[in-house]
Amino acid sequence: MSEVKLISSIQNPLVKKILLLKEKSRERKKTGLFVIEGQREIELALKGGYNIETVLFCPEIASIDAIHPLFEGLNPKFIHISPQVYGKMAHRETTEGILAIAESKPHTLDSVDLKSKTPLILVAEAPEKPGNIGALLRTADAASIDAVLIANPKSDIYNPNIIRSSVGCVFTNIVGMGSTTDIIKFLKQNGISIYSAALTASKKYVDCNFKGASAIVVGTEATGLTQEWLENSDQNIIIPMQGEIDSMNVSVSAAILIFEAKRQRGF
Template sequence: MPKDKITSLTNPFIKELVKLRDRKTRKESNFTLVEGFKETGLALESKAKFEQIFLCPELFGEDKKGRKAKVLEEITKRKLPTIETTKEVFQKISYGERQEGILGLVEPYLYRFADLKLKKDPLFVVAECVEKPGNLGAILRTSEAANADALIVVEAVTDIFNPNVIRASLGTVFTIPVVSCSNQEAFDFLKKQKVSVCIAEPNFPTIYYDADLKQPVALVVGGEKEGLSQFWRSHADVQVKVPMFGKAGSLNLSVTAGVLIYEAVRQRNELIT
């Protein structure tokens, strides 16, 4: 494992890592940070390239399920470059409250539509203008859990590989294809694949479980502030609502996405069973 150790908070390498909290720096360098054993483990299974891994054994904690040992074994097996740090140094480069003593400097793989390998009746999730990393991470996690063909992030406001998105997704941003593009590019791709566009708003007449989501479909959700743009409203093939029975006017967008995604899963599983 690590032959070198960083003990100084003023180490130039550490200063550069801290800069990666800034979106502009991540974009210019094509690098981001992945922290945590689960997240790092999933990144190791993906096409992401590891430049360096920082370890602080003092923060490893218990390993009841053996997950941490497996990640460390994989790092050793692949001979990835590792550096040990002190607890103080690690806390400086860490970006989350849950510190497990492992952080990777990675170059993520950026998917294109040409990379996608689609199922017979593909299921896509489209997230438009999502601002909060927690919401985007939650949508990623749900989409991956449902085995969606891809998440398409359109008119991106939040960096897909923001460390907080990675953390909120529990690393699933690395295990589901994610394409970032414009509204028009996404729509052109969906139409070429003969995929219907489904949107949801509380005032639509059709309840979501009465719509046909077994067909090739893209479930589109809008941002926190403005909701769906006119672009998707005008191009929707299927319009549904998630009924509101209380005084709340709407659901959190990641919750709406989850409801629609798992309704599509339910309908498709009925065909199988």
């Protein structure tokens, strides 16, 4: 494992590159690189098979002896950074003094490998808020579902806020992205029933059978799902509301539906 000299200036070209990767989706897409902050997130990325190109750590916070074992058998470039530089690049003070530059994955529908004969899939159409996307990914990881598909994506999956809000679960899920039309085609080609969360022509979710190959589809809180999903749905489903409002946060709704499906499958 190689090491380089300490970077102590925030004007260093590498520091500027990292800040650009964190701030600009266009830069991440152009270079195929993104930034991971925190030891837990880096460990999950390694577990998810991501290639780590560069590791930056602050010796005043992170011990080199503690960091090296994480990358056993790998050969990333190691760079020491000063507390000032770390403070400039880090969003949180509790990320163990370590950041990494990693290579992104394609996340095409062709890359989604469904190993189960009866997969359980979460589909989210046009989610915008990084916090909601992160929460959906955490739920998917907690339930150990087969894949998360994002239709008509509005946010870059490697947005630092998504990585942070998902606590690294963006790396532990199989994530595919595509248009609504392409995802519906993918589901039908794989014999996966479509259950669309909607207010009209809906059946109570507890009265549905999710034991077979199933895709639970959720839309935005503001507008719900587009008509294309409703026209292609095998069954619209609803979570009955007992208060004054007719919907919940999308990540909460998804969690309820997913864990009902898991309950039916005996976890």
